[in-house]
Amino acid sequence: MSGMNGSSEHLEKKPADLRGRAEPAGDLPRQAWTLLFELMHTHMRNFPALAAEFDLSPVQAHVLRQLGEGPLAMSTLAAYLSCDASNVTGLVDRMEARGLVVRRSSEQDRRVKRLVLTEEGAALRERLLQRMSEPPEAIANMADEDLCALRDIMRRALCPQ
Amino acid sequence: MSGMNGSSEHLEKKPADLRGRAEPAGDLPRQAWTLLFELMHTHMRNFPALAAEFDLSPVQAHVLRQLGEGPLAMSTLAAYLSCDASNVTGLVDRMEARGLVVRRSSEQDRRVKRLVLTEEGAALRERLLQRMSEPPEAIANMADEDLCALRDIMRRALCPQ
DNA sequence: CCTAAACAATTGACTCCATCAACTATTGAG
DNA sequence: CTCAATAGTTGATGGAGTCAATTGTTTAGG
Numbered sequence: 001m002s003g004m005n006g007s008s009e010h011l012e013k014k015p016a017d018l019r020g021r022a023e024p025a026g027d028l029p030r031q032a033w034t035l036l037f038e039l040m041h042t043h044m045r046n047f048p049a050l051a052a053e054f055d056l057s058p059v060q061a062h063v064l065r066q067l068g069e070g071p072l073a074m075s076t077l078a079a080y081l082s083c084d085a086s087n088v089t090g091l092v093d094r095m096e097a098r099g100l101v102v103r104r105s106s107e108q109d110r111r112v113k114r115l116v117l118t119e120e121g122a123a124l125r126e127r128l129l130q131r132m133s134e135p136p137e138a139i140a141n142m143a144d145e146d147l148c149a150l151r152d153i154m155r156r157a158l159c160p161q
Numbered sequence: 162m163s164g165m166n167g168s169s170e171h172l173e174k175k176p177a178d179l180r181g182r183a184e185p186a187g188d189l190p191r192q193a194w195t196l197l198f199e200l201m202h203t204h205m206r207n208f209p210a211l212a213a214e215f216d217l218s219p220v221q222a223h224v225l226r227q228l229g230e231g232p233l234a235m236s237t238l239a240a241y242l243s244c245d246a247s248n249v250t251g252l253v254d255r256m257e258a259r260g261l262v263v264r265r266s267s268e269q270d271r272r273v274k275r276l277v278l279t280e281e282g283a284a285l286r287e288r289l290l291q292r293m294s295e296p297p298e299a300i301a302n303m304a305d306e307d308l309c310a311l312r313d314i315m316r317r318a319l320c321p322q
Numbered sequence: 323c324c325t326a327a328a329c330a331a332t333t334g335a336c337t338c339c340a341t342c343a344a345c346t347a348t349t350g351a352g
Numbered sequence: 353c354t355c356a357a358t359a360g361t362t363g364a365t366g367g368a369g370t371c372a373a374t375t376g377t378t379t380a381g382g
Contacts, residue, residue, distance in 0.1 A: 086369090111378070133191045139190050146317060
């Protein structure tokens, strides 16, 4: 880093404005969310590198993750990815070329093709999931009570039953 | 959605395997992190759409967000984005063409160019930040106690002093 | 039955993001 | 002064995203 001549470059650790911009005090969800977003964001930054550890693009890693619980139609995958169906074609082309998945034509409806993990794909998926579940520092360093509380809070939020 | 003929497509609400894969019970950070990751992930899925509300690409939105606290050298921005410097050139080209930023040559070091937000860029940034701080449903629906606890936990985790 | 609408997947044209290698201009150290 | 290092750009290439158009298939209506 040599361009550090006197000017304000502020790359050090960026505490940013995590305090909530003048602290509206009434807007609890926004405050909590902004903090979460910060963590999320710094972590998502190295997701491409994480995927690259397995010679996957970020999206391929994402697909591999979603593909765990049974065959998915192309269009269903497109819905998961919130993207156009035409996009999935090329994406799956590349993954099929690497032997991670195969297209299987449905017999009930010959328009649809279902994606099935190959052995190799399933194995890679296991390794990937294991790697992705490794928490970042900010989480790993938290106190056990905070971790427990966080887990329970998130369960309540994500599993509304 | 017409391809729903009997087969297992499981797109409904995807509770996924949030319980932690056989519940190792010892690995608290992994459990908490996996839950956080789930939220993160479903939220990041519509970030492109959010950016598109402002006619920005996801990366442009990201840059606009980072560009708030003063001029940044191109290389510094590349470091923020964890990407190659050559990438930033075209990125900034497009943003400059839309009048959001300008390149200003440094006088101390004529190699570096600093990015400065234009009026329009700064205004758009404000609107963008406001929009981005809107919490997703899973957060908005949380109980106040959980929100408080979550905020405090995240503050402890992110502002280690 | 048969035609027309709806739908799954693909293709083609296009843009943006990302990487790498090569290049220019500038700085700074010996 | 010379030479290595640095900041930014360019060019080639590929993945990922969009949209519009096409093909093959299903389904619903007349």
